[in-house]
Amino acid sequence: MFERIREDVMCIFDRDPAARNVFEILTTYPGIHAIIWHRLDHWLWQHNFKWLARFLSNIPRWYTGIEIHPGATIGRRFFIDHGMGIVIGETAEIGDDCSLYHGVTLGGTSWKPGKRHPTLKNNVVVGAGAKVLGPITLNNGARVGSNAVVVKDVPENVTVVGVPGREVTQRSHDEKRREALAEKLGFDAYGATQDMPDPVANAVNRMLDHIHLMEERTDCLCAEVRRLGGQIDMKPMPKLEADCFGTEVV
Numbered sequence: 001m002f003e004r005i006r007e008d009v010m011c012i013f014d015r016d017p018a019a020r021n022v023f024e025i026l027t028t029y030p031g032i033h034a035i036i037w038h039r040l041d042h043w044l045w046q047h048n049f050k051w052l053a054r055f056l057s058n059i060p061r062w063y064t065g066i067e068i069h070p071g072a073t074i075g076r077r078f079f080i081d082h083g084m085g086i087v088i089g090e091t092a093e094i095g096d097d098c099s100l101y102h103g104v105t106l107g108g109t110s111w112k113p114g115k116r117h118p119t120l121k122n123n124v125v126v127g128a129g130a131k132v133l134g135p136i137t138l139n140n141g142a143r144v145g146s147n148a149v150v151v152k153d154v155p156e157n158v159t160v161v162g163v164p165g166r167e168v169t170q171r172s173h174d175e176k177r178r179e180a181l182a183e184k185l186g187f188d189a190y191g192a193t194q195d196m197p198d199p200v201a202n203a204v205n206r207m208l209d210h211i212h213l214m215e216e217r218t219d220c221l222c223a224e225v226r227r228l229g230g231q232i233d234m235k236p237m238p239k240l241e242a243d244c245f246g247t248e249v250v
Helices: 002-013 022-028 030-046 050-064 173-185 199-227
Strands: 077-083 099-101 105-107 131-133 160-161
Touching: 002 022, 002 030, 002 077, 030 050, 030 077
Parallel strands: 077 099, 105 131
Antiparallel strands: none
């Protein structure tokens, strides 16, 4: 157990650039406090001191905001960053070299006894506020984006984002074109993808498609006018800034 605690401390230097020395980690990092307590509580749980394990597990919960059921199985070099609001259920299983950020829930979706909580294989990272629910498996190297809700298995080395969680795929040609057009117009279309469950984002996408089509038709008309000998004022259009709309564009 003490060797695992040592590994838990040392791995922080690799994953947190703010860590300066072992003394600081042991005295000021709530994540390592919760992990140390859990190692003890889990030992008691395995040796059938279940009430005592549950009772002692409340101590780190009170002063760290991290709730880990003593029945949960946690592997080596586990890292909790910040930690406040983390919940790890009884039948959760976490492999080696995993990292959780604040607000993560490894929860269940059933009241039936048995395996109810997720299994995280090795090298899994779960971003802040994410919810991983049910007896699903996040395979080696999986990544879960902040605030995602994951209810299905995640393959190896795949990143999942959104609600419900879905695999990140390469941007389509239309998405790249929208992004380029949005940049040209002078605002940031960050996150405005066609598959977002957001009616505002979808409306913005339709506007961008409409503007793109208008630009193509206007270019064709200008080219035809010049071919017929006409002259066109090619003064560049003014760039749209956030201040034009009287609000902040984020």
